[in-house]
Amino acid sequence: MVVAYAYGIKKPAIFTTNKAIAAIMPSYTIPLFFLNIGFLQSTIPLFTRGRILNEARKRTLKLCLDEAEINVDIFENSNGSKTALNVVLVPGLHGTSRSRYVVDAANFMLKKYCRVFVIHARGVLGLLKSNRYSHVGHTEDLLCLTEHIIGSYTNQVFFIGFSQGANVVTKFLGEFDSSRIVGGISVCNPFNFKNLENLVLTGGICNRIGHRAVVYVLKKHLHEIFPNNLKFNMEQTRISKLTTCTEVTAKLIEMDFIDTTDIETFLHQNSSEFYIEKIKKPFLFINAVDDPIIPEGVIPKQKILKNSMTGLITLHGGHLGFKSFFMTSTLETIMDQFAKQLKLF
Numbered sequence: 001m002v003v004a005y006a007y008g009i010k011k012p013a014i015f016t017t018n019k020a021i022a023a024i025m026p027s028y029t030i031p032l033f034f035l036n037i038g039f040l041q042s043t044i045p046l047f048t049r050g051r052i053l054n055e056a057r058k059r060t061l062k063l064c065l066d067e068a069e070i071n072v073d074i075f076e077n078s079n080g081s082k083t084a085l086n087v088v089l090v091p092g093l094h095g096t097s098r099s100r101y102v103v104d105a106a107n108f109m110l111k112k113y114c115r116v117f118v119i120h121a122r123g124v125l126g127l128l129k130s131n132r133y134s135h136v137g138h139t140e141d142l143l144c145l146t147e148h149i150i151g152s153y154t155n156q157v158f159f160i161g162f163s164q165g166a167n168v169v170t171k172f173l174g175e176f177d178s179s180r181i182v183g184g185i186s187v188c189n190p191f192n193f194k195n196l197e198n199l200v201l202t203g204g205i206c207n208r209i210g211h212r213a214v215v216y217v218l219k220k221h222l223h224e225i226f227p228n229n230l231k232f233n234m235e236q237t238r239i240s241k242l243t244t245c246t247e248v249t250a251k252l253i254e255m256d257f258i259d260t261t262d263i264e265t266f267l268h269q270n271s272s273e274f275y276i277e278k279i280k281k282p283f284l285f286i287n288a289v290d291d292p293i294i295p296e297g298v299i300p301k302q303k304i305l306k307n308s309m310t311g312l313i314t315l316h317g318g319h320l321g322f323k324s325f326f327m328t329s330t331l332e333t334i335m336d337q338f339a340k341q342l343k344l345f
Contacts, residue, residue, distance in 0.1 A: 123225025137270025
């Protein structure tokens with residue numbers, strides 16, 4: 001038993017040609033459970049809740065676009081006399097500022113006296129009157145928030161995206177650049193939605209269970225953001241019978257909820273893999289080798305290596321779990337080292 005546990009102690013792997021990222025020296029990850037079990041790690045964000053620091057001041061910003069009210073929660077450390085950095089957090093599908101992984105990242109940045117912005121998807125904690133929701137590659141709202149931050153504050157801007165939010169942040173930094181943007185981090189990025197679905201549907205039982213869970217959350221998310229949408233309610237019975245994310249998305253395209261011609265075009269245009277080469281600021285991808293929702297095989301390692309501004313760290317941690325012994329965060333250690341290499345605070 002001791003030998004088996006010791007075998008689970010692994011050192012994260014780094015893939016990069018970027019000197020700052022190559023200088024990161026992540027420590028060995030100590031399994032939280034008897035072995036490295038990504039499926040169990042992935043349940044941690046579902047069944048645990050965190051609390052924003054008591055010393056954090058909270059206020060809410062409302063952005064209005066396309067008959068949608070985008071809710072942005074802003075947190076600042078009341079004990080700090082000077083703000084070090086503006087940090088934008090983009091949650092995953094149906095995530096909020098109360099999600100465990102978002103709270104953990106926000107608290108980490110607040111302790112560094114950063115100003116933290118958590119942008120929610122359309123219809124989450126805000127009104128959505130149109131059909132245009134925040135799909136997997138929706139970057140318009142993030143652009144609006146970024147322009148607001150650049151116009152309202154003097155500090156530099158840093159981005160952290162999680163899961164679907166990681167795809168959005170990666171795509172966004174491939175589309176937009178500013179001298180005020182200093183870099184970003186992508187956590188559990190799906191990269192390529194067509195390849196991803198093929199991998200999980202032909203993978204093991206954990207992959208298939210993980211995909212079913214994502215489809216369930218997607219349907220739940222749509223139901224909650226379109227409670228009074230007549231067109232959606234008329235099709236809800238048909239949508240409930242669909243079994244993959246691609247089928248649900250294709251149905252939404254058919255319903256004109258997504259402005260695109262077909263599903264193949266949509267998946268290609270909104271998969272962040274195809275924007276990696278355009279990223280011009282230091283950007284770190286962090287993915288788990290035991291993620292049941294996003295298998296390691298979907299990671300475009302060669303494209304990440306080809307761009308001198310990007311790097312990849314892979315380690316055990318499941319989907320947005322990344323907890324080590326005594327529930328310490330392996331993710332925070334890497335984030336801290338990356339930030340120090342960039343001299344962010």
